[in-house]
Amino acid sequence: MSIELIIILLTIGYIIFTIDKKKDDFPVPAILVVLGVGLAFIPYFDSARLTENTIYHVFLPALLFVSAYQFPIKDFRKSASIIVSLATVGIVLNVLILGYLISIISPIGLLEASIAAAILTPTDPVSVVSIIKKATGNEEIASIVEGESMLNDGTSIVLFTTLLSMATREKGFSFFSFSGEFLLVSIGGVLIGLAAGFLVSKIVHYSHDRNYQIMLSIILAYGSFLIAEAVGVSGVLATVASGMMISYEYGRAEKEDHFRKSLDGFWEIAEHSLLAILFLVIGIEMTEYLKLDYWLYAAIIFVFMIFVRFITIYGITKVVHSLSWRYNFLLSWAGLKGSMSVFLVLTLFAKSASGIQSEWIVGVSFTVILLSLTIQSLTIAPISRSLLK
Template sequence: MTIEQIIILLLIGYIIFTIDTKQENFPVPTILVIIGICLVFVPFFDSIQITENIIYHIFLPALLFVSAYQFPIKDLKKNAGLILTLATIGIIITVFLLGTLTWLIAPIGFASALVVAAILTPTDPISVVSIIKKATGNDQIADTVEGESMLNDGTSIVLFTTLFSVANQEKSFSLISFLGEFLLVSLGGVVVGLVCGYLVSKIVHYSHHRQYQIMLSIILAYGSFLIAEAFHVSGVLATVASGMMISFEYGRAIKEEHFRESLDGFWKIVEISLLAILFLVIGIEITEYIAINFWLYALVIFIFMIIVRMFIVFVITKVVHQLPWQHQFLISWAGLKGSMSVFLILTLYAKNASGIDSEWMVAVSFTVVLLSLTVQSLSMAPISRKLLK
C-alpha cells in the first residue's frame, strides 16, 4: 500500500466512525468491509494487497493489546470459568463438530474439513461489543464475548497449525501430542506475556515523561509478541497476557491514573485507525477469492456454524455458568468471524498445500466470513433489543 492509499482509507474510516458517533447505529467494521468490496471497482485501489504476515505481525498485536489492556480485570475474574471453557474446550469441540458436518456435504477429506472448521471457529466481536452494550445495557454478555475472543485466537492458531499438517500429510494426528503442544504453546505464551507485562510495569517508573511511557507500551505490545514467537509459543496469548498484566498492575494504585489516561488516549486512536484500514482492506481482498459456484456450500456451512456455536454455548453455560436463554442466544449470535479467520485463510492460501483442495477451502471460508460479518453483525442490534426489551 502507498501512503496515499493509506490516507484515503483512514479518511473513509474517519467518515464512517464519525457518522456512528454513539456506536449504536450499525457495526462499523462490517460497513467498512462492504465499502472495501465497492472500492475494488476503483482503479486507484487496484494495487492494494494484504498478506497473512501483515495481519499477524502488524495489526493483531496492537488490536489484541488494546483489547486486553482495556478489558476490566474484575469482569474477567467474574466470568473466568465461562470465558476459559468457551475459549479452550469449547473451541476444540466446535472444530470437531463443525468439521464433521462440513465433511458430510463438502467435496474434501475429513482432515481438510477440520481445517475449514478451525478457520471458522475464532470469534471477532469488535463489530458487535459496543452494540450489545448500547442495545441491552448488559455488560456480562459483551464481556463474555470479548474475553472469549481474546483467548480463543491463540487456541485457533494451534488447532489450525496441527490440523493443516495432518491434512497435508506432513504428520499423523496424535491426541496426546496435540494436547501437549497445545498446553506448551498456550501456557508458554501466557507466561512470556505476564513476565514482560510485569517487568514493564516496574521499568516505566524510570520514564517520567508520558510520551516515553507510551513508547514503552508499544515496545511491550509488539515485544512480548515477538519474544513469544521466538520461543515458538503463542505470541497472540503473550500480547493478551501482557496487556492484562499491565492493566492489573496499574489498577492497584491511584498514582498510576495519569499513566492510564495517557495510554488510553493513545491506544484508542491506534485501535480505530488500524480497524479502519484492516476492515477496508479485508473488503478489497475478499472479492478476489469469492467464487459464485461455491456459495451454496458456504451458506450451508454458515448455517452449520451457527447451529454448532449455539449448541456449544448452551451446553457450556448450563454446566459452567447458568444464564438465561436470551443471554445464551446473544453470546452465540455474537460469535461472528473476522480478522483472525482472514489471517488463517491467507495462511492456508500462502502455503499452497498440495495434499488438500486449498482453492475450494479458501473460497468457501472467505464467503462464510463475509456472511458472518454481514448477517450476524447487522442483525445484532435488533435481536438484542427484541430479546432483552
C-alpha cells in the same frame, strides 16, 4: 501499499467512524468491509493487499493488546470459568462438530473440512461488544464475548496448524502430543506476557514523560508477541496477557491514573486507525474469491456455524455456569468472524499445500466471513434488545 493509499483508506475510515457518532447500532467493521468490496472494482485499489504476515505481525498484536488492556480485570474474574472454557474446550468442540457437518455437504474430506472449521471458529466481535452494551446494558454478556475472542485465537492457531500438518502429511495426530503442544504453547505464551507486563509496569515509573510511557507500551505489545513467537509459544496469548497484566498493575492504585489516561488516548486512536485499514483491505482482498459457485455452500455452512456454536455454548454453560437460552443464543450470534479467520485463510492460500482443495476452502471461507460480518453485525442490536429487554 503506498503511503498515499494508506492515507486514502484512513480518510474513508475517518468518515465512517465520524458518521458513527452515538456508537449504537452502526456496525463499523461491516460497513468498512462492504465498502472494501466496492473499492475492489476500482483499479487504483489493486495494490491494497494483505498478507498473512502483515495481519499476524502488524495488526493483531496492537488490536489484541488494546482489547486486553481495556478489558476490566473484575469482569474477567467474574466470568473467567466461562471465558476460558469457551476459548479452549468450546473451540475444539466447534471444530470437531462443524468439520463433520461441512464434510457431509461439501466436496472435501473430513480432514479438509476440519481445516475449514478451524478457520471459521475464532471470533472477532470488534464493535459488536459496544453495540450489545448500548442495546441491552448487559455488561456480563459483552464481557464474555470480548474475553472469549481475546483468548480463542491462540487455540484456533494451534488447531489449524495441527490439522494442516496432518493434511500435508508433515506429521500424524496424537492426542497426547496435541495436548502437550497446546499446553506448552498456551501456558508459555501467558507466562511470557505476564512477566513482560509486570516488568514494564515497574519500568514505566522511570519514564516521567507520557510520550515515553506510550513508547514503552508499544514495545510491550509487539515485544511480548515477538519474544513468545521466537521461543515457539503463543505470541497472541503473550500480548493478551501483557495487556491484562499492565491493566491490573495500573488499576491497583489511583496514582497510576495518569498512566492509564495517556495510554487510553493513544491506543484508542491506534485501534480505530488499524481497524479502518484492516477491514477495508479485507473487503478488497476477499472480492476476487466471492464466486457464485461458493455461495450456496457458504450459506449452509453459515447456518451450521451458528447452530454448532449455540449447542456448544449451551453445553458448556450448563456444566460451568448455567445461562438462559436467550443469553446462549446472543453469545452464539455475537461470535463474528474477522481478522484471525482472514489470517488463517491467507495462511492456507500461501502454503498452497498439495493434496488439499485450498481454492474451495479459501473461496467458501471468505464468503462465510463476509456473511458473518454483515448479517450478524447488522442484526445484533435488534436481536439483543428483543432477547434481553
